[in-house]
Amino acid sequence: MKEYIENYLDGKGSDGLLWSGVASFRNVPSPVSRMTPNISSWTQDEEDGTKVTETVAPSGTLVSRFRGSHPVGCPVSTLDDLRAFYEVEADTVVSLDLSELDEYDPVFHRVSVNPTPLQRLLQYDMGLENFYAFYADHRKPLQQVLEVMMANYEEECRLIAKLPVRSVRMVENTSTTMISPDLYKEFGTSQVAKAAEIFHDAGKVVIAHMCGLLKALLPLFKDAGIDGVHSLTPPPVGDTTFEMAWDAMGDAWRVEGRLGTTCWVGKSVDEIRDYLRPLISQERIEKSPFMLEIHSDGMKDIPEEDWERVREAVGGLS
Secondary structure, rough: HHHHHHHHOOOOOOOOOOEOOOOOOOOOOOOOOEEOOOOEEEEEEOOOEEEEEEEEOOOOEEEEEEEEOOOEEEOOOOOOHHHHHHHHHHOOEEEHHHOOOOOOOOOOOEEOOOOOHHHHHHHHHOOOHHHHHHHHOOOOHHHHHHHHHHHHOOOOOOOOHOOOOOOOEEOOOOOOOOOHHHHHHHHHHHHHHHHHHHHHHHHOEEEEEEOOOOOOOOHHHHHHHHOEEEEEEOOOOOOHHHHHHHHHHHOOOOEEEEEEEHHHOOOOOHHHHHHHHOOHHHHHHHOOOOEEEEEEOOOOOOOHHHHHHHHHHOOOOO
């Protein structure tokens, strides 16, 4: 298995289909911690399981709410919030959390990188509505926030770049459901490109997790400087086939394709194979670096017979 993954990292194809039952990375969380020496915060759990974090900055108190791993309340919605958020970021010190460090296998382990400032604001700290409101009405303070966030983010990348692994995974969750190509070009590509530059200087292969609608963004990825994509989602859930990615980025671009539950749960072996065959050919497998990941999409208690069918279907394509 190690040889297969090394070939993949080297931008080479394989003699058979690499899928998550044959070869896969061990994605490990970011070991970077963030502290605010002069700003206090605390977290408490509500009865419904919502985790509420309050951060007290000079300009005001920021409140974020999470249920599980999903934000249900963003801390920044007013101009006062934005000022307080700037103060928090300006006070932030990033470092490696030694308790999170482990012995890394340089090939199998792939360290996850926190989202770029743009994606953080869109997904967690502002949400879509607030981000676009600030972009329209308060662009200068928004830009100032992005700049101070980016300084911290670059330091995060420099710390991770020192770790003894061959590759990193930028957890971006990018999609045109959140941002237009024009705005992604204005904000996103330069942030990703800076991170990629830092990691490339350290000899790392840079893969970006982007599981959304990417078709309209593909022309921008060369400027972003990434070496591949994780969880590329073709129709009917996504809008980008694997071939579209190679057409845009070249045959050596690393593609990790997503086989989501819509395409295998409740399907027969033949139905799963009929779906996959037009997406990935043996010729392409031999020519380009490709992995197929079978995803449960957070579903629990998927019947074992479904797992048996998908393993048979995908294994028979190898």
